[in-house]
Amino acid sequence: xxxxxxxxxxxxHRAPGxxxxxxxxxxxxxxxxxxxxxxxxxxxxxxxxxxxGTPGLxxxxxxxxxxxxxxxxxxxxxxxxxxxxGRGPAVVVVNAMESEPGSRKDQFLLAVAPHLVxxxxxxxxxxVGADTVHVxxxxxxxxxxxxxxxAVEERRRARLDPVRIRLHALPHGYVxxxxxxxxxxxxxxxxxxxGSPPRSHERGVARRPTLVHNAETLAHLALIARHGPDWFxxxxxxDEPGTTLVTVSGAIAAPGVLEAPLxxxxxxxxxRAGGPTGPVRAILLGGFAGTWLPAENVHTPxxxxxxxxxxxxxxxxxxxxxxxxxxGLTETARMLAFLAAHGARQCGPCRYGLPAVAEDFAALAAGxxxxxxxxxxxxxTGLLPDRGACRHPDGAARLAASAMxxxxxxxxxxxxxxxxxxxHRPPRIPVPPATPLETWR
Amino acid sequence: MNPNRILRIDRIACTGQGLCGELLPELIDLDEWxxxxxxxxxxxxxxxxxxxxxxxxxxxxxxxxDDT
Numbered sequence: 001x002x003x004x005x006x007x008x009x010x011x012x013h014r015a016p017g018x019x020x021x022x023x024x025x026x027x028x029x030x031x032x033x034x035x036x037x038x039x040x041x042x043x044x045x046x047x048x049x050x051x052x053g054t055p056g057l058x059x060x061x062x063x064x065x066x067x068x069x070x071x072x073x074x075x076x077x078x079x080x081x082x083x084x085x086g087r088g089p090a091v092v093v094v095n096a097m098e099s100e101p102g103s104r105k106d107q108f109l110l111a112v113a114p115h116l117v118x119x120x121x122x123x124x125x126x127x128v129g130a131d132t133v134h135v136x137x138x139x140x141x142x143x144x145x146x147x148x149x150x151a152v153e154e155r156r157r158a159r160l161d162p163v164r165i166r167l168h169a170l171p172h173g174y175v176x177x178x179x180x181x182x183x184x185x186x187x188x189x190x191x192x193x194x195g196s197p198p199r200s201h202e203r204g205v206a207r208r209p210t211l212v213h214n215a216e217t218l219a220h221l222a223l224i225a226r227h228g229p230d231w232f233x234x235x236x237x238x239d240e241p242g243t244t245l246v247t248v249s250g251a252i253a254a255p256g257v258l259e260a261p262l263x264x265x266x267x268x269x270x271x272r273a274g275g276p277t278g279p280v281r282a283i284l285l286g287g288f289a290g291t292w293l294p295a296e297n298v299h300t301p302x303x304x305x306x307x308x309x310x311x312x313x314x315x316x317x318x319x320x321x322x323x324x325x326x327x328g329l330t331e332t333a334r335m336l337a338f339l340a341a342h343g344a345r346q347c348g349p350c351r352y353g354l355p356a357v358a359e360d361f362a363a364l365a366a367g368x369x370x371x372x373x374x375x376x377x378x379x380x381t382g383l384l385p386d387r388g389a390c391r392h393p394d395g396a397a398r399l400a401a402s403a404m405x406x407x408x409x410x411x412x413x414x415x416x417x418x419x420x421x422x423x424h425r426p427p428r429i430p431v432p433p434a435t436p437l438e439t440w441r
Numbered sequence: 442m443n444p445n446r447i448l449r450i451d452r453i454a455c456t457g458q459g460l461c462g463e464l465l466p467e468l469i470d471l472d473e474w475x476x477x478x479x480x481x482x483x484x485x486x487x488x489x490x491x492x493x494x495x496x497x498x499x500x501x502x503x504x505x506x507d508d509t
Binding site: 351 | 455478
């Protein structure tokens with residue numbers, strides 16, 4: 001499914017499990033084990049229920065309590081209303097960039113249920129008065145581009161949609177999945193975050209009010225349009241309703257993408273992915289811009305409210321189990337080097353701060369101690385958040401700070417005795433090459 | 442009542458020349474690369490003219506004040 005980078009697993013080839021309880025977005029996949037064609041999709045769900053301008057969808061989405069499944073977790077109805085309140089015709093953008101290296105869920109969803117995502121985008125477009133849906137994909141995923149092209153062509157032949165759907169192949173930078181970077185690219189610029197106001201929902205693509213949603217979010221929206229808010233709330237918690245897609249990898253027997261109600265304990269998610277292959281040292285939650293949690297926290301529910309006190313959040317649903325045999329500092333150093341190389345280099349923190357933190361961390365991981373290394377690392381890490389045009393430095397700082405917290409014993413060991421034995425083993429978390437993007441256009 | 446005056450930095454335009462930190466040390470620190478760290482976003486009345494000067498002096502036009 002992903003032909004560009006070395007995938008730690010290939011969820012697309014995983015046989016549908018017998019446990020399909022609670023699956024919504026993946027229900028078709030669990031039932032048939034093959035990607036849904038338009039005919040399959042229409043048989044299962046029927047055509048997208050356009051209300052023809054009558055108010056309805058945004059109220060349903062609000063009552064359902066759907067939040068964005070891209071990481072920020074913003075209320076979907078508020079975004080929709082923001083665009084509806086904007087001046088002039090609107091634009092809808094599907095964010096299918098999924099640049100987080102630990103995440104596969106959007107690629108998987110788009111491969112097995114493309115029409116659910118496209119339904120959601122077209123329904124949202126009809127609701128906000130947009131005539132075009134732009135689907136943004138990374139340029140490197142050629143197979144995905146081809147599959148989605150086929151799906152769009154099926155819909156065009158069937159004259160299913162009242163709006164146009166256009167696919168775009170963008171440069172695959174880590175920060176290119178930021179919504180303002182998509183808007184900037186669609187307007188002919190580089191796929192780098194924009195930062196300054198106005199916000200995309202006020203003035204985005206071609207200066208029009210622009211709705212940018214993650215692929216999974218739109219698929220949930222398509223089901224809410226069909227089954228209503230009460231149905232949606234049958235899964236998840238009162239505060240955080242619905243199911244969510246989770247990518248589980250690392251020291252786990254059956255890594256892959258699964259669907260679970262929000263509020264499911266992390267331990268249950270690990271078990272559903274076949275269970276750990278050995279004692280787990282820590283869990284990386286949220287991916288490269290996420291948070292390391294000690295294994296003691298494994299019973300925490302995957303929910304914003306319960307994770308917030310631990311400094312974590314569900315993010316885009318990435319869960320990596322680190323085995324006891326791995327060195328958390330070495331793994332973190334490699335991820336930080338990648339994040340540093342993939343900054344947009346527009347702001348101070350990404351030009352200097354983040355590369356400096358990554359270098360300090362590499363020295364720590366390599367056991368190159370010098371007296372002020374740790375205090376300098378803490379100070380520099382503290383200077384990253386809130387000082388960039390986007391949240392990239394904030395995410396890197398979260399990763400670095402949580403690693404120093406979670407692997408505090410190792411930090412002490414590396415500083416006083418040099419590297420731990422685990423640091424010499426092959427790394428466990430696949431990290432793409434830490435080379436900057438050749439082109440942003 | 443006077444509206445609050447809020448300091449804002451255009452992070453993409455800023456190249457870390459560091460003038461703002463020298464002209465307005467009450468509100469702006471500099472990091473080790475010369476990029477501003479806002480100590481407080483709200484400009485007190487007594488610093489309004491200093492702030493105006495710092496805004497005008499930024500060679501990248503990256504320092505702004507907004508009224509709220």
